[in-house]
Amino acid sequence: MIEKFNIPDAFLMRFEKIDEQHQELVDILNRCVYALSSNSFNIFEEEISKFCPLAVSHFKYEEDLMLAAGYDALESHIDHHRVALEHLSEISKRNHDSIEAKWYILQSMFDNIVMDITKADLKFDEFLIASGRKLTRVQYGSAPNNS
Ligand SMILES: [Fe+2]
Ligand SMILES: [Fe+2]
Numbered sequence: 001m002i003e004k005f006n007i008p009d010a011f012l013m014r015f016e017k018i019d020e021q022h023q024e025l026v027d028i029l030n031r032c033v034y035a036l037s038s039n040s041f042n043i044f045e046e047e048i049s050k051f052c053p054l055a056v057s058h059f060k061y062e063e064d065l066m067l068a069a070g071y072d073a074l075e076s077h078i079d080h081h082r083v084a085l086e087h088l089s090e091i092s093k094r095n096h097d098s099i100e101a102k103w104y105i106l107q108s109m110f111d112n113i114v115m116d117i118t119k120a121d122l123k124f125d126e127f128l129i130a131s132g133r134k135l136t137r138v139q140y141g142s143a144p145n146n147s
Helices: 018-037 041-048 051-068 074-093 099-130
Strands: none
Touching: 018 041, 018 051, 018 099, 041 099, 051 074, 051 099, 074 099
16 A cells, blocks of 8 residues: 655756645645545545646646746657646546555556656756756755755
8 A cells, every 4th residue: 555655855856846846746646645544535536636737737837947948858848748648637537436446546646747757857957957057966965955
C-alpha cells in the first residue's frame, strides 16, 4: 500500500512556481491517499476530480514560462504535455470502483507527474542554467531547505 507520495529533492526546479505546482498536484494525490485510508470515498472522488484540471493549468503555466524564456525545445515540451494529458484522461476514465483500482490510478497519476519532471522539465532546467537564468544544482546545495 502507498503511504504518501513525495517528490525527491533531485526533481526540484527552483524556478518560478513550478515546484509549488508540482507539489499541489502531489498534495491532491496525498489527500486521496488519506481519503482511501479512511474509507472516505466521496472525498476521494472530489479530490481526484481536481487533478486533471490542475495538470492542464500547470502545463500551460510551464509553456508560458518557456515561451517567455525563449526555450528552444518548447515544441517538444508541448508535445510531451499533450501526450501526458491524453494519458491522464485515459487513466481517469478507467473504472475505479475497486480499492485496488483507486490505488492504481493514484500511482499512475503520480508517475505522470514524475514523467513530466524527469522527461521534460529537467531539460528546461538545464536550459535555464546554461542560459544563466538560474544557479546550478551544485550552487544551490544538495537540499533546497538546508539553510
Ligand atoms: Fe511540470
Ligand atoms: Fe512539463
